[in-house]
Amino acid sequence: MTAPAPAAVYARAHLDDLTLRQARRALHTARYWWQEATAPLSYYRPRQCRQWARQALTDAARLRRQLTALRALPGRHVSREQWGHITTRATDPHPQT
Numbered sequence: 479m480t481a482p483a484p485a486a487v488y489a490r491a492h493l494d495d496l497t498l499r500q501a502r503r504a505l506h507t508a509r510y511w512w513q514e515a516t517a518p519l520s521y522y523r524p525r526q527c528r529q530w531a532r533q534a535l536t537d538a539a540r541l542r543r544q545l546t547a548l549r550a551l552p553g554r555h556v557s558r559e560q561w562g563h564i565t566t567r568a569t570d571p572h573p574q575t
Contacts, residue, residue, distance in 0.1 A: 487555045493548055501541035508534035543568040 508531045514520050515527030547564045548556065556564075 487557055488561060490548065490551065490554055490556050493556060493561065494545065497541055497545045497548065501538050501545065504534045504538035504541060508532075508538065540568050 511527045511531035511534060514522055515524040515531065520527065544564055547568065551560065
């Protein structure tokens with residue numbers, strides 16, 4: 479008889495670092511597209527650039543919600559189920575309580 483497989487566990491510090499890097503990258507992307515939208519000789523249409531900038535800001539906000547929820551957890555490790563719950567709830571900007 480084999481033992482059940484252990485639940486996947488992630489180091490909280492690793493997820494914190496990864497999420498923070500992704501959030502910073504999203505803000506950098508938003509800044510780039512906003513500057514591209516206001517550039518006088520841009521290759522791209524300003525409307526499309528602003529849309530991409532808004533999408534990057536939405537991603538940054540989602541990642542910030544993930545980071546806040548992650549930092550609220552006790553302990554040094556996060557289970558796969560906990561991480562899945564955090565990422566699912568972070569996608570909804572107005573969660574139901």
